[in-house]
């Protein structure tokens with residue numbers, strides 16, 4: 310199959326490389342670019358994947374995955390533009406950046422697929438949403454979806470929904486980590502040793518996630534099954550409601566969506 314180059318091997322770029330290797334793709338079919346040489350050397354040592362120049366990536370790979378911060382996109386596209394043509398498939402993992410930005414900066418007809426993945430790619434449990442740009446065919450989308458399905462689940466959405474997706478599943482793991490962190494603190498407040506509190510909460514999160522994924526029950530029913538009449542859970546739920554946790558989540562995710570829109574607008578001509 311195709312060679313994949315990851316342009317910008319930070320947290321999500323590494324998660325993708327690691328996930329693809331884990332899923333059985335040979336290191337020889339992967340390469341990456343990274344502007345920090347120490348970071349590049351460390352990744353090559355850890356994964357056996359070669360670090361190359363943007364020029365070599367463009368020559369060698371048929372799929373170019375852009376994984377730099379949205380703020381770093383312009384110099385990368387300026388470097389890439391003279392090196393590629395419509396035979397290269399460009400995949401953007403960048404929050405907020407519309408495919409139209411790539412299409413304006415890259416040679417006419419370059420196919421672009423926008424993707425919002427998330428870091429559980431590291432453990433082959435990513436949630437990725439894909440959207441075709443103007444010149445991307447269903448075949449291009451299938452190619453990208455096939456790559457991503459080796460590291461997790463994939464849905465196709467209209468590009469107009471990508472800012473919402475970014476706020477939900479792109480950032481989503483951070484909300485769960487935040488919740489876990491706060492719940493471990495609660496264990497400390499109640500006098501438990503940190504290691505015990507951590508084990509209790511992490512395994513509860515794993516168990517709850519497995520039930521959410523494997524059972525056909527709605528999350529409301531799963532939550533109700535834990536909430537005994539006059540029991541302990543309902544007392545906790547009352548406090549969560551009193552402190553507006555549900556409204557806080559709605560507002561938080563809306564703020565993340567707004568920031569994604571803003572990141573895209575920063576690159577309008």
Ligand SMILES: NC(=O)C1=CN([C@@H]2O[C@H](COP(=O)(O)OP(=O)(O)OC[C@H]3O[C@@H](n4cnc5c(N)ncnc54)[C@H](O)[C@@H]3O)[C@@H](O)[C@H]2O)C=CC1
Nearest residue numbers: 317318319320321342343344376377378379381385403404
């Ligand atoms: N971290 C996450 O959970 C997710 C991140 N994303 C998106 O992925 C992109 C990268 O995010 P992170 O990995 O978190 O950031 P990061 O800062 O960890 O990684 C970006 C990497 O790109 C490198 N870089 C920048 N310009 C470069 C260039 N011209 N050539 C070569 N390397 C270059 C940087 O040195 C850095 O290592 C962002 O656009 C973000 O929106 C998407 C989904 C989830």
Ligand SMILES: O=C(O)[C@@H]1CCC=N1
Nearest residue numbers: 404475478479480481
């Ligand atoms: O925080 C961010 O901007 C990136 C995009 C989604 C997750 N992390």
